[in-house]
Amino acid sequence: MKKLFYSAFALALSANFALANQNSVTDSKETLEIVNAKPQPLSFIKNYKGKTVKASKLLDNPIVKARLIKLIGNDDYVFLKKNWNVEEPISVVGNTAEASGCKVHDCGNTNFILLFDITDNIIQVGIRKNGGKALIISEDPERSIPGDLEEWSKRNQ
Structure with missing residues (x-):
């Protein structure tokens, strides 16, 4: 009787372990799909x-914020x-939208574009913090820097 009990216990344990592993694989696949998901389009901008x-609450938009x-x-x-x-109003020329802003009473030292x-569904950001070096960060690091962003960078050296 003890053998039957231990056998049944071992079988139940291994079934539970197999089920847990199956869920783990499913969770991993779902996580991988989320990580590799293509960014949502920016056409709404x-x-x-x-x-x-x-006024547009652009920085709070879930797509832009994420x-x-x-x-x-x-x-x-x-x-x-x-x-x-x-800030300046958002400008749209062709298929490029641009926004710029800065810290009140300190625009020369802290500003953004x-x-x-x-x-192409790509965001590029220029940041200058507290008089430090201007940084340009792009979702596509291989992409050339557009003229407006290059001019911003030169003004903030």
Whole structure:
């Protein structure tokens, strides 16, 4: 009787282990699909033409927010959002949208530029923090720097 009990226990344990492994594989596949998912399109940004980043709540848009955090990190995203005080309206020329902003009373030392290539679905960001070196970060590091971003970089050296 003990042998039968131990055999049944061992069988139940191994079935449970197999089921746990199957769920683990499924979870891994789902995670892999999420990580490798293509970024959502940026075409909606054309609707923000002439509005400011703050008025349009662009930095709170779930698509933009997630992509910016992935691109520049949470700390720089929080810094950018906190210091995006003075701004120009969002411009859209062709399939490129651009927004720029800066810290109130300190635009020369802390300022930002966001470029959205709607056709190629790429975000590029320029950040200058507290008078430091201007950084340009792109979702496509191989991509050439557009003229507006290059001019911004030169002004912030």
